Amino acid sequence: MSASTSAGNKASQQAVLTSYEALLSRVEHMHELANAEQWAELIDQRTHYVILVEQLRDLDATIMLDAASQQRKAELLERILEHDVDIRRRLVARRDELGKLIGVSQRQRDLNRAYTPQQGASAIYVKDDADATRSS
Numbered sequence: 001m002s003a004s005t006s007a008g009n010k011a012s013q014q015a016v017l018t019s020y021e022a023l024l025s026r027v028e029h030m031h032e033l034a035n036a037e038q039w040a041e042l043i044d045q046r047t048h049y050v051i052l053v054e055q056l057r058d059l060d061a062t063i064m065l066d067a068a069s070q071q072r073k074a075e076l077l078e079r080i081l082e083h084d085v086d087i088r089r090r091l092v093a094r095r096d097e098l099g100k101l102i103g104v105s106q107r108q109r110d111l112n113r114a115y116t117p118q119q120g121a122s123a124i125y126v127k128d129d130a131d132a133t134r135s136s
């Protein structure tokens with residue numbers, strides 16, 4: 001292997017590792033957003049995260065890493081996945097919380113629908129009773 005090929009390979013390996021580091025930085029930020037319960041921004045960041053993962057997948061498939069780079073990649077991946085698991089756990093908890101709130105809201109709506117016509121009907125009867133008293 002020539003010196004220029006070796007230098008190009010090292011640069012390519014460094015590009016892969018830099019991409020994993022960028023992915024780690026993104027997921028750390030997302031983890032902070034999850035901890036702060038900033039759900040809308042977290043979802044927005046998740047979209048960018050998925051795009052970055054897809055780009056990294058394409059780059060990673062074309063570059064062969066040496067042993068040291070493979071070790072660094074494994075360390076970065078482990079940290080990325082730890083954050084990702086916690087973010088997913090928090091998102092599931094948030095989803096469940098929203099589901100409960102939606103259920104409560106639907107029950108309240110159903111109760112209002114069930115009792116509102118009766119309230120309106122009793123108001124008519126009261127009015128009719130008042131009219132009957134005046135006419136007597």
